[in-house]
Amino acid sequence: xxxxxxxxxxxxxxxxxxxxxxxxxxxxxxxxxxxxxxxxxxxxxxxxxxxxxxxxxxxxxxxxxxxxxxxxxxxxxxxxxxxxxxxxxxxxxxxxxxxxxxxxxxxxxxxxxxxxxxxxxxxxxxxxxxxxxxxxxxxxxxxxxxxxxxxxxxxxxxxxxxxxxxxxxxxxxxxxxxxxxxxxxxxxxxxxxxxxxxxxxxxxxxxxxxxxxxxxxxxxxxxxxxxxxxxxxxxxxxxxxxxxxxxxxxxxxxxxxxxxxxxxxxxxxxxxxxxxxxxxxxxxxxxxxxxx
Numbered sequence: 001x002x003x004x005x006x007x008x009x010x011x012x013x014x015x016x017x018x019x020x021x022x023x024x025x026x027x028x029x030x031x032x033x034x035x036x037x038x039x040x041x042x043x044x045x046x047x048x049x050x051x052x053x054x055x056x057x058x059x060x061x062x063x064x065x066x067x068x069x070x071x072x073x074x075x076x077x078x079x080x081x082x083x084x085x086x087x088x089x090x091x092x093x094x095x096x097x098x099x100x101x102x103x104x105x106x107x108x109x110x111x112x113x114x115x116x117x118x119x120x121x122x123x124x125x126x127x128x129x130x131x132x133x134x135x136x137x138x139x140x141x142x143x144x145x146x147x148x149x150x151x152x153x154x155x156x157x158x159x160x161x162x163x164x165x166x167x168x169x170x171x172x173x174x175x176x177x178x179x180x181x182x183x184x185x186x187x188x189x190x191x192x193x194x195x196x197x198x199x200x201x202x203x204x205x206x207x208x209x210x211x212x213x214x215x216x217x218x219x220x221x222x223x224x225x226x227x228x229x230x231x232x233x234x235x236x237x238x239x240x241x242x243x244x245x246x247x248x249x250x251x252x253x254x255x256x257x258x259x260x261x262x263x264x265x266x267x268x269x270x271x272x273x274x275x276x277x278x279x280x281x282x283x284x285x286x287x288x289x290x291x292x
């Protein structure tokens with residue numbers, strides 16, 4: 001058995017087409033385009049590449065975007081002041097505000113992210129939005145977690161009554177995704193196990209999963225012997241490794257081996273990544289509509 005591919009690029013294009021119509025309607029009603037402001041700190045090549053991809057997607061959909069570049073030496077206080085100034089309109093309308101992660105080690109990332117007003121927190125990281133999600137009444141859902149759930153729904157992969165195992169407990173992916181999959185309703189009602197670095201016998205947990213999500217940033221952590229035959233395997237990891245002939249991107253799943261065991265599998269690249277960007281734009285449009 002060779003797994004069916006969960007094509008994140010194709011699904012992201014379909015989502016963008018829907019958002020394009022929504023953005024055009026907004027622009028016609030309010031005589032301006034929705035607008036996203038991104039704060040980019042330092043000169044990490046990966047962060048710059050991610051931000052460029054977000055800008056390109058925003059333009060395709062009909063969302064204005066601005067990137068404010070800040071030196072890596074910026075302090076926590078200066079970044080908090082900048083975020084508050086953006087919210088106050090110093091850089092024009094800002095329906096959505098995003099602080100690109102990671103931030104330099106000397107910066108208190110929590111303080112900076114908390115400075116983003118919750119009604120413009122299109123990354124879904126503010127404690128108010130996290131609290132709403134935990135109560136089953138989400139406003140802005142962290143984009144990668146939302147993308148994973150959308151991928152499952154689009155493929156018709158049943159979640160109700162199934163056992164979902166998530167490897168990784170980050171606030172960005174693991175925790176919010178666990179809440180989404182356990183929530184009542186479509187795309188939820190799963191029994192969820194959340195694994196992490198202190199979990200004993202990780203392989204045994206993974207082998208019990210009908211839906212296995214790997215989100216820890218460890219190249220090829222999940223091997224074929226850790227996967228239940230017929231499972232759906234979602235790979236959130238993005239890791240650059242050096243191999244003969246140069247470097248390349250791989251996920252947290254040993255794709256070539258696992259695809260012979262699973263029924264569904266997402267690739268890296270081309271899986272969850274494009275959906276993260278698409279859900280960011282969906283959140284930006286929602287923020288614009290709520291503000292207007």
